[in-house]
Amino acid sequence: MNRALRFSFVFALLLAGAFLVMAHEQPLLAQTTTPQAQIVGTVHDRQNQPIARADVQLRAEGSEEPLAETRTQPDGTYKLQFPAADAAPRILSVQVQRSHFAGQTLPLESGQVSRLRAGETVALPDLTLLRRVGLAFWIATLLFVLMLVLIATGKLHNTLASLFSAALLLGISYLGGAVSEDFFVFDFSGAVRYVDWNVIFLIMGMMIVIAVVERTGIFQWLAFFAYRLSGGRIWLLLAVLMVFTGIASALLDNVTTMLLMVPITVQISMALGMNPLALLLPEVLASNVFGISTLVGTPTNILIGSYAHLSFNDFLKNQTPGVLLAMIGLILYTEYVYRRELRSSGQISPVLLAKLEEGARIREPGHLKKVGWVGLGMLVLFVTGEQFELPPAVTALLGATALLLWIQPNIEEMIEAVDWTTLVFFITLFIVVGAIQEVGLISFIADFIGALVGNNLVLTMLVIIWFSAVLSTVIPNIPFAAALLPIVTFLSTTVPGADNKVLFYCLSVGAAMGGNGSLIGASANMVTAGIAERAGYPITFNYFLKKGFPAMLLTVALATVWLLVRFLVIG
């Protein structure tokens, strides 16, 4: 199978997967609404979160078969059609069953039964199902922890680790479930329902756009332009490079930005006769900080935005000012930390300058112009799309397709540029995180954190920001953020004043800026270290910790101040 065909096949498969899931939802949504008597109600869990896909049955005492049955909707509601023919004077009850919950039976009072027989609709009180910790709970929990450990220790590639856990979860659910129901976590359609296709398509679209952008040579040109702009003043070069890297990271992904900025930065530093680390460290720190200023800047923002329905504008309005504040702090910090290294004459020999200029030229000016127009169009759609309920994923796909049609690059190279391993990582990660949601681990953690923070919004904000920031220095932040999202959703509904989604911005700040705390905190750090090492300037774990951890504390503190002011003072 050639690559173009393979691309079409995988793309079609992804589309089919998304539509299948949507189609699968339809029967649940479409319940009959004949004007006969109905029993209606809502089922939720202890955190007052709706329970979807619970089996609800109307039963009569002494009868094996249910009189009526249905399943709860995503909002936890149900409607049971009362059979008109049932006139016998029997004791009736409503039974609710759901995997990983203890079942409940609600007997109907005689008055309710009489009203039903008179053709009226009866609303039952809300039913609260309690979690049941069984074998499936431990299986899902262990496989989630195993995935985190495998990723954190580097024993397996991220994608392989999440694929392994997801495959094992489904295998155990089906094969073990055939032996005993205790093994059952969820079925295939239940697992796929947890996959956020908006995230998958948004990442895929942006990957194609990035693949076109990176070939134009714009990053290299920007870095050299920063040198020109600084006029040989190294302190200014540092600040300009940080701002350029930050802006690029806010619009594209951090890893790509660093992959392309590091080699040219190394060359500029060597030409200036200074230690490249004095420019590289500030660049990658800026990349991790500034990336969270937009919806598409980091994978964690994409996850959070899609889950919490935060638009591009929401991030610009509520997050960007805090990021700018953190950037100012970061620039001042790095200028101070590297003050000795920044003392350079700023002079470059003509031979090296000529070589730098040659490497920093725009390679595809025609393409760059087209990328500029399409990028502008995408920006307009990201900003205004909210009014047309246009998902960011559609904007990314429109932009990617427009670029491919207009530039007509080698399609095979574009296919290779789509990082399928990352997409598979996200799909399987959603399934593994979905499993711990399904079995109730997330509910227990939410309960624990809820009890810890009580009704105190400031405390909740601080706990989420700092807990996620510190943990993100050692734990990969994508699976961590994905697991925290349902917890943050719960806290947003229970903590007074948190319904404005402030806690999601707290998670965004903590999960991404926390990556600056250590070398392994972010992929961009690792890539930067890898290239720097190849240039003879290794970045050790301790070196990064010494420079990065204080930067992380400073930037997270400044972003925290902004979020407190934005949501508690300005309102």
Next chain:
Amino acid sequence: MPGIVCAVRGGPGSHATVDKAISLATQKGLTIYFLYVVNLDFLNRSTITRIHTVEEEMREMGEFILLTAQSKAEAAGAAAQGVVRDGVVSDEIVKLSADLHADYVILGRPRREGAENVFAHDQLARFVERIEKESGASVALTDPGSGQ
């Protein structure tokens, strides 16, 4: 074409190796072939698909690193050329030495204990033997703290 092969990575760790090559070249009147090897092993754990673009950038960086070494050699009166290759560092050193029928290969000793490559203390002797056997060049080692 006889000469001296000197693999460089850049950074302070390569200074002694470059200096030794320059000194030997001026003494013997030989041309130095500075070698930079593009190796993207560090991307193995990342999900990076745009290897081609990264490779190009690394190649540019390698050429620049070699240019700084060449400038230094030329300033000292030694003839020097830069060679950028893709692959495994040790293999490329051997291959270039054999291709050029080099007289000398300058190698740095490991800077840190526990380095897991052919420049590590326990493997260096075997690597020297391999170079001499496969290319016929003599290997000169620099002081600890230098080399690629």
